[in-house]
Amino acid sequence: MWMKRTNYMRYLANESGFFPGSKVIITTRLGNLLNADEVYQVYKPEKFSTDEALELFSWHAFGENKPIQGYKELSEMFVQYCEGLPLALQVLGSSVRRKSLDVWKNKNDKNVFLEIACFFVGKKKNDTITILDGCDYYTLAGIHNLCDRNLLTIENGKLRMHHLLQDMGKQIVCRESDYPQERSRIWQHKESFNILNEKDGTKKIEGLTFDLNVLKKDEFETVHRSGFSYEHPKLRNLKVVNIETNAFEKMCNLRLLKLSCVQLSGTYEVVPKRLRWLYWRSFSSEYIPYGFPMDKMVALEMRYSNLKQVWKGAKVLGSLKMLNVSHSPKLAKTPDFSGIPCLEKLILKDCPSLVEVDESIVKLQRIFLLNLRDCKNLRKLPRNISMVESLEELNISGCSNLIGANKGAKEDEIAASASR
Structure with a gap:
């Protein structure tokens, strides 16, 4: 058990x-x-020696007692990660086999694997493709190759990975440096907080995630198990933690940023300008501040925010493909879409203060998803919305105050999808 x-x-x-x-x-x-x-009684099983571990791994990966020619170094990397544990050697050996090891000779597939292992397990496949394509990866090909090599699976449209494979990917990143701030990806919330709090980020960091609630939960469980005192006792009663924007100043290559229950203070001009994906849950301001770098952003996700409007005035965001501000109870208006020509997905689910959608949305030629589910005070849809040829899915279920004429006309032409 x-x-x-x-x-x-x-x-x-x-x-x-x-x-x-x-x-x-x-x-x-x-x-x-x-x-x-x-x-x-406690029994601690002995770990395999390096030679024994390599032999067990090889039997499961190659059907032989040693790595086949050209795969010794890669096999030793896997064996080192397993630390002599027989079950891990068996599971990873059976999972990867020869064709899976070829991934590590393909830089694109390797990087896609590491990005997914660190940040995107459980996320929708299509959203991940959008985000990582924005980072100049060949994501669809990479995902196909990873699935073909049993390193990744797709379940109900979401990315799944065996926890041993995911842990191995994270361990590969950890071995880039003994110092977290010198690694390419930071996913451990404690390390992320320390880097942000101490402002010692570096240009090596390309992705970072930090969730205050996860950090508090992790610290509570550590204290409960070990009896040690809290490392960050001041965080215990906070609902939102304040981080100064200059904590990001040295992270000039940061492309993926995921935050939750964080408030930034200071000038936004120092925030990295290469951001492609910003996921910011529980954003506390009423609009995205002027000066926040969004020029290269591909996906902006700000669920459960305090936004009243996404930003003030018009913005030109030529790269933005996905905008999600779902569950934002104060959101009263959508942005002007004239300067967002590449927008493909607009998700405004459960925004009860939203009354209408800006008419400029009908100018978009690539949008295929518009989700307005449970926007209970939405009164009307934009005129000529039925003329947007690219629009494939319109979800207006739960929009109880939508004017019947608009609602009925649109439903005749586009099936309202309740699946998203």
Whole structure:
């Protein structure tokens, strides 16, 4: 029985109803879960030596007792990651096989694999393609190759990866440097906060994610397991953490940024200008500040925000393809779309203060998805919306105040999709 939390242990000990004399075998990587008063015997299996590990990996990857010619160095990298654990060697060896190892000889496929492992597992495939294409990857080809090599799967349109493969990808990034700020991708929330708080980011960083709530949860679980004190006790009662914008000043190559429960203060001119994807959950301002660099942005996601309008005035954003400001209760107006000619997806789901959509949307020639689901105060759709030939999906379910004539006319021409 696999264990990872102490409450499961207590359940086993007190409430599970095993018959007298029953023996329970518990497997866990967290040795401090095992209380000496509750566990009679602890067995720590020995790890394989490097030679034994390489042989086991080779049997599963190549059907031989050693790596085939040209794959020894790559196999040793996998074996080093597995740290002598037989199950990991078996799972990874069976997953990767020879054709999977070829990925590491293809720079595009390797980078797509690492980006997905660090930031995009569980995200929609098509959205990921849009974002990573903006980073100059051949993403569709990369995803196809990864799936063909059993390194990635697609389930219900979302990217999935075996946790051992995902962990291995992250470990590869960790080995770029002993110092997090010298690595290409930062996904551990503690490391992200330390880099932002201490302002020691570097040009090496291309992607970073930070979620205050995840950091607090991780620290709570660490303290609960180890008994150590909180590393960041001041964060415990905060709902939003303030970060100064100059924390990003040295990250000139930052392209992927994912934030949650963060408020920025300072001048926005120092924020990296190469940003392609900005995911900012619980954005606290009423509009995106003037000077925030968006010229090269491909995807902007600001769900559960405090926005009243996305930005003031008109903007020319020639690269923006996806705009998502769903679940923003105060959003009252959409932007002028005249300067966003490449916009393909506009998602305004559950914005109850939204009354209308700017008429300029009918000028867009590439938009294929418009999601207005549960915009309960939406009164009308733009005139001539039915003339937008590229529009494939219009979701107006839950728009209870939409004027019937507009609603009916549009539904005759485009099926309102409730799937997004």
